[in-house]
Amino acid sequence: MAKELLLTISTPNGKVFEDNVVQVNANISEGRIGVLAKHSPLVSSLKISLFNIIYPNGEIKKGAINGGIFNVGSDEVTILTSDFLFQEDVDDQRANEEIKKIQYMLDSELKPMEKQGLEERLKYEELKLELYKNK
Numbered sequence: 001m002a003k004e005l006l007l008t009i010s011t012p013n014g015k016v017f018e019d020n021v022v023q024v025n026a027n028i029s030e031g032r033i034g035v036l037a038k039h040s041p042l043v044s045s046l047k048i049s050l051f052n053i054i055y056p057n058g059e060i061k062k063g064a065i066n067g068g069i070f071n072v073g074s075d076e077v078t079i080l081t082s083d084f085l086f087q088e089d090v091d092d093q094r095a096n097e098e099i100k101k102i103q104y105m106l107d108s109e110l111k112p113m114e115k116q117g118l119e120e121r122l123k124y125e126e127l128k129l130e131l132y133k134n135k
Contacts, residue, residue, distance in 0.1 A: 003037035004056055009084055016084070023054040024077045028070050028104040035072055039121070041073040046079065048123050050131065062087040062134075064127040085122070090132040098125045 009017040025034045027049035039122075044067045053061050068081030090125040102122045106115065 002056060003075075005035070005039075006039040007079070008076070009079045009081065010103060011081060011083060014054070019053075020056065021053045022056050024051070024081075025060045026051040026065065026070060033070075035077055037075050039072050039074070041074070043072070044070045046070040046081065048120060048127065050127055051084075062131060064124065064131050066092075066124045085128060085131075087131045087135060090128045092129060092132040093133070095128040099129070 004020040004022055005024070007017070007019055007021045007024055008015060012093070023034055023036055027033075027047040028044035030046065032046060033044075035042075046065060048067045049065060051063055051065050053063075055061070063084055063086040065079070065081050066083040068079055071078040071080070099122060102118050102125065106118050106122070110118070
């Protein structure tokens with residue numbers, strides 16, 4: 001039986017997910033990483049990307065994460081993010097509406113920082129749709 005690690009995901013609203021898993025796969029600033037129990041400690045920034053977790057029974061749960069901090073301890077992974085969503089929670093209609101709204105705003109005159117923020121929001125919404133389409 002594979003050793004487990006505790007995955008905790010927190011947003012500005014507090015802890016939103018906590019469970020024992022055997023593996024966490026995510027895109028950090030250094031590239032794609034897969035973390036198992038007894039992994040070397042690591043702290044890195046987390047990219048806006050798809051991620052997945054693997055439960056002890058072999059179930060794979062996929063999601064989208066809106067960047068953040070990825071902190072690995074010996075038997076735990078803590079993710080601090082502004083937002084994340086599991087595949088089964090994606091609302092494709094809402095994501096499509098957000099994409100249209102963001103694209104409309106991107107067509108206006110923006111300061112570079114405003115444009116970058118909107119582009120990041122757009123990428124996250126597009127990832128949600130990708131998750132939805134791959135159910």
